[in-house]
Amino acid sequence: MTPPFDPSDPIGIDDLLTEDEKAIREAVRTRCEAVVAPHIADWFETGHIPARELAKEFGDLGVLGMHLTGYGCAGMSAVEYGLACLELEAADSGLRSLVSVQGSLAMYAIWKFGSEEQKERWLPSMAAGESLGCFGLTEPDHGSDPAGMRTRARKDGGDWVLDGRKMWITNGSVADVAVVWAQTDDGVRGFVVPTDAPGFSAPEITHKLSLRASVTSELVLDGVRLPEDAVLPGVRGLKGPLSCLNEARYGIVWGAMGAARSAFESALAYAKNREQFGKPIAAFQLTQQKLADMAVELAKGQLLALHLGRRKDAERLRPEQVSVGKLNNVREALEICRTARTILGANGISLEYPVIRHAANLESVLTYEGTVEMHTLVLGQALTGHAAFRG
Template sequence: MKDPLDLLDTSSLLSEEERDIQATVARFLADRVRPHLPEWFENAHFPRELAPELGKLGLLGMHLEGYGCAGVGAVAYGMACLELEAADSGLRSFVSVQGSLAMYSIWRYGSPEQKQQWLPKLAAGEAIGCFGLTEPDFGSNPAGMRTRAVRDGGDWILDGTKMWITNGGLADVATVWAGTDEGVRGFLVPRGTPGFTTHDIERKLSLRASVTSELILQGVRLPESARLPEARGLGAPLSCLNEARFGIMFGAVGAARDCLQTALAYADARIQFDRPISAFQLTQRKLADMAVSLNTAMLLAVHLGRLKERGRIRPEQISVGKLNNVREAIAIARECRTILGANGVSLEYSPLRHANNLESVLTYEGTSEIHTLVIGQALTGQSAYR
């Protein structure tokens, strides 16, 4: 049956494998996740037991090669992110952080021993990872980080605090970035290491079905074997963030699509003045404008995915995708809420939950302002950061 929201037939741009992956993820979410999302959001709960189920589906680090990872293409990974965020941004965030930050940092910059120790367990969901870059006073400017690692004989001593870390309270291993006398370096910090503690952030209004934490490192002693040997300088963690931002541009499309599907179904069923509200011009204008934005965002995501598969994608192009698609998704979520009227503030319907979640997505992994400046620098050759 033709999807009325696929105005531009973007599904025809996908391979059979990509469509199969999308359908498999959608079926799993419909059966296992969607019935529980309002409760998880209301109770600020992320079920850790989902991790091995996601691993069994091959979703964790699915775009990486080897070590139990599926090794699928960029667009196939993106379509999985789309379906995950169509359910809830918290779920896509879990998969993004696990695969594109924690696992990718080890896969790209780790030693053979580190890869063998952690990647198979992370891919299977038997272990959970997190990525410690952001600090309480340094979000958009990670170069100013205060977390330090100093040599002590053959060991390293880490001190500092990381903030707003997805999966932090669940993680069995944290990739922690710290300043050293040799520049920024990455370290693998297993849970249970003396001096390493986590504190979950409570009373959130967004990403409630997700664990967000503070990482505290007080005199954490690590052997040299805990350092990521190939990570030298700030470019290493920033390259990991580009991997995660790529998934976000697809995920935002999923959130927007779910909102629009909800609003369209509601408008067809809601009767006012003896007619469904979908028959009124103002409602149709809202639906049409949102459908155009949704299809444009989808075309952008697929195009950038194909560039990534050919090894041709540039950081500023990822910034275009993240900036545009999240901005459009949050506008669609808010507009869909208006079609639902008072019912739209209930957890029975998804648009306001998505809108709340997208407030975080708009900010994390690069604020809209930062991505705007990345694009501005690409256009002018001038950096406006300082």
């Protein structure tokens, strides 16, 4: 028998998921509905999020570093992690950012490149949400070109001394540990920096109109002295931080579709109930065109995310393919949110509905972890063999 049409899954993507994958998706969705949904509009409006409390909630659920193995991490698949990111971002991009920075940037860097001592010291408490981490790469004058970073680490006897600034750092002012990338005489190196180290400070960035339910900070390193074993021993050069960013970008491929789904569902429900000229606006052709276009792009983006997730689980996923996913899915998610806003009319700018919040957040997601321009040129280089963003 042909199953009935499901407006929440119009092309039947659930048929491609295992029961375990569906169960993880449902567990994250349920937790978000319980601990995030009742408060998220207020958190966004006030520019405050209880990051440490939420970290413990999601540590208890097992989603912090869930795609890593050992050290208290859940060891789940890339697809399962992606589905978790989708549900987290359906709640709010700031929430997915908290989890993504914790697991795919800070924890992944230590797990992939750290010493055994560094892993034992930090990963179990980070997986449990008892310790928060941040990832210091972007600088005030160096975003898309991290090779130009000015943060410097120099040897002084048996110690390292770090000086510099990092900018737009998620979790920065609430973190217990920062993974900081700096220039050294031997190239770019990563350092595990306890945030209570003398000379380290993380003033919070305020006056944001996007990602308001997220802690964003500057990192200031003023003669921060660290022992010799603070350096990540497993990598030298930019391949270290760039491989971490690729992990985070993969989560965004899924997460953006969560924000888009939330906006689409809100618009669909609104269109069925809002009456004008004696009938629901869902009965008008132009509204149906908007809903159909949104549904098609949402389904295509979810299929792309799932395909890339299966490739990642098969260890066949290339960085250029992650760029395709990040470029397409965030761009289309933002367009879905903007179209949903038009269906809601004036109500679309109210925090009583999630649409304008998702749209504002996605303006940041469009830029971070690689701008549209950079992912376009990454794909352009892969297609043509010419690196247009280098001299």
